[in-house]
Amino acid sequence: MPVPSRERVVELLTGRELMNGFDLEDVTVSRAGAHSVVKVVVDRDEGVELDAAADLSRRISEVLDSLEEFGNAPYNLEVTTPGIDRPLTEPRHWRRSRGRWVALEIADESGEIEKVEGRVGALSGGSESGGSDFVDLVVRSKTGPSVRPVPLASVHSAVVQVEFRTPNREEFELAGGVAPGRFDPLNPPEQPEADFGDEDDEDTDEERDK
16 A cells, blocks of 8 residues: 655645644654554644644645545544653754753763753743853752753753652742643643643544545
8 A cells, every 4th residue: 555755744744834833843654554644743832722733634634635645545644742751852842841841961062971850941042142042951959949051052862751740839930830832730721631732642633535
């Protein structure tokens, strides 16, 4: 059964008006029995609500339905947001992860790696100011939480961690809270399951029989 390549799907979706402000974070194309599975991972600064995800899924389906690569084979389309354990590789990932607890590996000038954990704070610098990107990392110590500016260029790896306890309020305040549209553990919504994919990596799954 013909299946479009990942590169082909990325090519079709990148830079198109159908994305309507969404960033394309990842695409995977695979087979599951008689079906093909196309998983599209998206995100945006204001978060991704269910209605917006469903609307985007419909628009992507229209594009994929026009592909000859699928032939007559049915496929499932999954439109989802990055999971909680997402790696942070772009400035926008840090901006959207404000308030989250992360594990980092930071390289110094000699190349030595330091392992650090902390809460993501404000992002500063970058192309708009003509400087380098820095993130304020709220770190713990015996005297209490403090802010450590970390240049993103020195970050070797960074992954958001799952927290099983309510975050420390003082740390949260130093971090500046969470980014708009994101789940706030200190002020959770009455029905958090309706918040599409931010913490639970929900998805919109549509099957197309061609």
